[in-house]
Amino acid sequence: xxxxxxxxxxxxxxxxxxxxxxxxxxxxxxxxxxxxxxxxxxxxxxxxxxxxxxxxxxxxxxxxxxxxxxxxxxxxxxxxxxxxxxxxxxxxxxxxxxxxxxxxxxxxxxxxxxxxxxxxxxxxxxxxxxxxxxxxxxxxxxxxxxxxxxxxxxxxxxxxxxxxxxxxxxxxxxxxxxxxxxxxxxxxxxxxxxxxxxxxxxxxxxxxxxxxxxxxxxxxxxxxxxxxxxxxxxxxxxxxxxxxxxxxxxxxxxxxxxxxxxxxxxxxxxxxxxxxxxxxxxxxxxxxxxxxxxxxxxxxxxxxxxxxxxxxxxxxxxxxxxxxxxxxxxxxxxxxxxxxxxxxxxxxxxxxxxxxxxxxxxxxxxxxxxxxxxxxxxxxxxxxxxxxxxxxxxxxxxxxxxxxxxxxxxxxxxxxxxxxxxxxxxxxxxxxxxxxxxxxxxxxxxxxxxxxxxxxxxxxxxxxxxxxxxxxxxxxxxxxxxxxxxxxxxxxxxxxxxxxxxxxxxxxxx
Amino acid sequence: xxxxxxxxxxxxxxxxxxxxxxxxxxxxxxxxxxxxxxxxxxxxxxxxxxxxxxxxxxxxxxxxxxxxxxxxxxxxxxxxxxxxxxxxxxxxxxxxxxxxxxxxxxxxxxxxxxxxxxxxxxxxxxxxxxxxxxxxxxxxxxxxxxxxxxxxxxxxxxxxxxxxxxxxxxxxxxxxxxxxxxxxxxxxxxxxxxxxxxxxxxxxxxxxxxxxxxxxxxxxxxxxxxxxxxxxxxxxxxxx
Numbered sequence: 001x002x003x004x005x006x007x008x009x010x011x012x013x014x015x016x017x018x019x020x021x022x023x024x025x026x027x028x029x030x031x032x033x034x035x036x037x038x039x040x041x042x043x044x045x046x047x048x049x050x051x052x053x054x055x056x057x058x059x060x061x062x063x064x065x066x067x068x069x070x071x072x073x074x075x076x077x078x079x080x081x082x083x084x085x086x087x088x089x090x091x092x093x094x095x096x097x098x099x100x101x102x103x104x105x106x107x108x109x110x111x112x113x114x115x116x117x118x119x120x121x122x123x124x125x126x127x128x129x130x131x132x133x134x135x136x137x138x139x140x141x142x143x144x145x146x147x148x149x150x151x152x153x154x155x156x157x158x159x160x161x162x163x164x165x166x167x168x169x170x171x172x173x174x175x176x177x178x179x180x181x182x183x184x185x186x187x188x189x190x191x192x193x194x195x196x197x198x199x200x201x202x203x204x205x206x207x208x209x210x211x212x213x214x215x216x217x218x219x220x221x222x223x224x225x226x227x228x229x230x231x232x233x234x235x236x237x238x239x240x241x242x243x244x245x246x247x248x249x250x251x252x253x254x255x256x257x258x259x260x261x262x263x264x265x266x267x268x269x270x271x272x273x274x275x276x277x278x279x280x281x282x283x284x285x286x287x288x289x290x291x292x293x294x295x296x297x298x299x300x301x302x303x304x305x306x307x308x309x310x311x312x313x314x315x316x317x318x319x320x321x322x323x324x325x326x327x328x329x330x331x332x333x334x335x336x337x338x339x340x341x342x343x344x345x346x347x348x349x350x351x352x353x354x355x356x357x358x359x360x361x362x363x364x365x366x367x368x369x370x371x372x373x374x375x376x377x378x379x380x381x382x383x384x385x386x387x388x389x390x391x392x393x394x395x396x397x398x399x400x401x402x403x404x405x406x407x408x409x410x411x412x413x414x415x416x417x418x419x420x421x422x423x424x425x426x427x428x429x430x431x432x433x434x435x436x437x438x439x440x441x442x443x444x445x446x447x448x449x450x451x452x453x454x455x456x457x458x459x460x461x462x463x464x465x466x467x468x469x470x471x472x473x474x475x476x477x478x479x480x481x482x483x484x485x486x487x488x489x490x491x492x493x494x495x496x497x498x499x500x501x502x503x504x505x506x507x508x509x510x
Numbered sequence: 511x512x513x514x515x516x517x518x519x520x521x522x523x524x525x526x527x528x529x530x531x532x533x534x535x536x537x538x539x540x541x542x543x544x545x546x547x548x549x550x551x552x553x554x555x556x557x558x559x560x561x562x563x564x565x566x567x568x569x570x571x572x573x574x575x576x577x578x579x580x581x582x583x584x585x586x587x588x589x590x591x592x593x594x595x596x597x598x599x600x601x602x603x604x605x606x607x608x609x610x611x612x613x614x615x616x617x618x619x620x621x622x623x624x625x626x627x628x629x630x631x632x633x634x635x636x637x638x639x640x641x642x643x644x645x646x647x648x649x650x651x652x653x654x655x656x657x658x659x660x661x662x663x664x665x666x667x668x669x670x671x672x673x674x675x676x677x678x679x680x681x682x683x684x685x686x687x688x689x690x691x692x693x694x695x696x697x698x699x700x701x702x703x704x705x706x707x708x709x710x711x712x713x714x715x716x717x718x719x720x721x722x723x724x725x726x727x728x729x730x731x732x733x734x735x736x737x738x739x740x741x742x743x744x745x746x747x748x749x750x
Contacts, residue, residue, distance in 0.1 A: 011691075012691065012693075015691070015693065015694050016693060019693055019694070019697055325679045325680045325682070325698055326694055326698070328679075329694055329697040329698060329701075330694060363687070363690050363691060364691055364694065365684070365687065366647075366680045366682060366683065366684025366685075366687045366688075366695070366698070367558055367647075367684055367685075367687070368647035368648075368651070368679075368680035368684070369647055369648070369651035369652065370647070370651075370678070370679070370680065372651070373651055383598075386557065386558055386560065388560075389558070389559060389560030390560035390561075390562055391560070392560060393559070393560035393561055393562075394560075394562075398560065398561075402559065402561075403561075406555075406556050406559065406561040406564045407564060409551075409555060409556055409561075409564055409568070410556065410561075410563070410564035410565075410567040410568060411567075412550075413519070413550040413551040413553065413567065413568035413571065414550070414567040414568060414570070414571065415550070415571070416547055416548050416549065416550050416571065419519070419550045419551075423523055426523075438730065445689060447692075448688070448689050448690075448692025448693075448695075448696075449688055449689060449692065449727070451692060451693075451696060452692070452695070452696035452699055452700060452727070452728055452731060453699065453724065453727025453728045453730070453731050454727055454730045454731050455727060456524060456723070456726075456727075458523060458524060459524070459526060459527075461526060462522050462523050462526055463517050463521060463522040463523075463526035463529040463530070464517075464522055464545075464547055465526075466526055466530065467545050467547070470530060470533065471545070474533065474534065474537045474542070475542065478537060478540060478542050479538075479540045480540050481539060481540030481541065482539065482540065484629070485539060485540075485541075485627075485628050485629065486511075488627060488628065488629060489511055489513075489580070489581065489627060489628075490511070492627060493511070493580050496615050496616065499615070500612070500615075
């Protein structure tokens with residue numbers, strides 16, 4: 001991480017920095033709201049969104065379940081198209097492969113289109129270390145490259161910056177003052193990028209989808225820069241997570257519907273490029289040499305893990321970030337890694353398998369489920385966050401205090417008699433802290449809660465204390481149930497019993 | 511027909527008035543609830559924190575309490591939602607798993623029972639106030655209870671329903687989240703309350719006392735007089 005990035009040892013410390021940064025919070029709120037509203041409009045207009053979501057999920061489930069087959073098919077077809085295909089087990093291997101290709105091409109300059117995998121590998125630093133200039137050509141990526149920061153959003157890397165901050169950054173680069181006006185700023189970058197496209201020996205891209213049946217790779221973008229990157233330079237390198245595969249072009253139709261609508265609310269992305277091998281004799285443009293580096297870097301750890309395999313279904317649309325009420329307040333840098341938001345909170349510890357080190361990100365969620373609801377392929381991120389917490393506890397990395405607390409919880413809640421006793425004690429004990437019916441003290445465990453709230457006191461009688469009196473009163477003079485209602489209830493019980501016999505029980509209503 | 515009340519530990523200890531309103535309202539339809547006192551807590555605080563062994567100790571009291579019930583009704587989408595996690599919690603124990611599946615299929619949140627099972631949307635209540643509604647995350651997302659409360663609210667005479675901006679955003683409670691990530695949770699509840707105040711409603715109504723405890727706590731902290739009620743309380747007050 002370079003200068004200007006939000007640093008801190010824990011998610012809590014990083015979140016505190018963000019919570020005290022009004023510029024950041026305003027910028028994040030503004031853009032996530034725009035994207036959320038766009039998505040809502042685009043999915044409402046679509047008409048059959050839920051069916052398409054399920055279709056998208058099924059395509060991803062099927063592909064990942066047969067990933068070995070489809071990867072093999074993709075690689076054979078891509079090689080037949082004249083692509084050099086490489087495999088990298090780790091980030092280090094992927095970096096080394098890239099540097100070797102750059103050295104072999106005698107490259108001085110690499111232009112890059114947006115790629116989260118490249119961010120995951122921290123590739124720009126590696127290229128610079130061998131004297132190769134790496135230029136991000138996506139506007140948002142360019143801004144954070146100038147700022148020396150990590151992306152704070154999967155789709156909108158500079159979401160945390162407003163146009164005044166961006167004008168400052170670009171003015172420094174220009175050597176003169178640029179107005180904080182979007183058109184002027186984009187105009188400056190466009191002009192600068194034209195020069196860079198023409199200079200570069202290598203164009204480097206990510207990969208939104210890889211089509212197994214033809215060995216093609218597909219790029220989604222809105223600025224046209226990825227098309228420049230993949231047509232002008234003589235050599236193209238594509239970085240691809242091993243799970244980016246889909247079986248066919250027919251499946252792409254589903255993905256091309258789900259991804260832009262979920263990401264930005266667009267019906268279609270502005271540019272969708274399908275690239276099948278390097279330039280052929282009859283092609284007007286394209287690279288003479290094309291490399292695809294397929295990267296594992298922790299992805300295969302999810303294969304065969306029933307609780308986490310669905311993570312590989314992710315199509316990197318960022319909808320979970322835009323829907324997340326926690327992300328809304330703390331932005332992406334608080335997550336402390338390349339991938340932020342709910343998907344990042346699960347992906348980072350999963351890819352690294354270092355749960356103990358990353359556990360605190362999994363705690364930065366209220367488990368509200370907005371991420372799952374927003375996800376175009378229905379990844380149950382809110383459940384996965386709980387599984388991460390459980391794995392941390394079960395691997396002996398839980399906090400001592402919490403563990404003692406939870407054992408206490410189990411002891412009290414394991415028996416209604418003990419719960420009753422604790423409530424009676426509570427009613428006595430609270431006399432020390434209750435003032436005008438509420439508790440305001442900021443001592444001990446109430447500190448965090450009472451910094452923003454007051455706590456109600458326990459009433460004189462709990463429900464269980466009141467029950468006998470209430471029950472007697474109501475039983476006396478209870479009216480006969482309406483026969484229609486009685487019927488509805490009996491029918492439901494019958495239906496349930498039948499389903500149970502057929503072994504379908506358990507998922508009934510709701 | 512055995513219809514049982516799953517009071518939830520929070521309503522039992524802090525908000526007995528909610529359970530009482532619910533029981534009294536259902537009595538008007540001739541539904542006589544029984545209350546098995548062996549029930550304690552659904553186990554959610556431990557489950558969500560990753561302490562599944564401890565969660566099972568607590569969940570067992572719920573499975574025991576409602577073994578013979580035909581319907582189990584609670585005033586909380588979140589606690590009923592927790593019952594939907596029981597099959598996962600007990601996946602390694604075939605006998606408990608079977609009991610968990612059975613309990614899940616007969617558990618209902620209060621408005622779900624009223625609307626889906628009894629077929630009631632108009633309880634005949636009048637409540638001449640300006641009201642806004644916060645849909646709690648677990649009820650709406652785990653159980654899919656979205657239309658039922660609105661159907662009930664819309665039938666209340668004299669009630670003016672004002673839409674809550676960003677209604678579907680979490681209030682920031684999240685159980686132990688509110689303690690562990692107190693400042694993030696604080697930012698969330700403060701924004702939720704800003705939105706409640708924007709509506710200029712006299713009453714905030716909801717279906718989950720944990721969320722309402724959180725929102726009311728911030729309202730009181732700010733000395734804002736907005737009344738906070740569970741929908742069962744509002745409906746019962748409207749028919750009294």
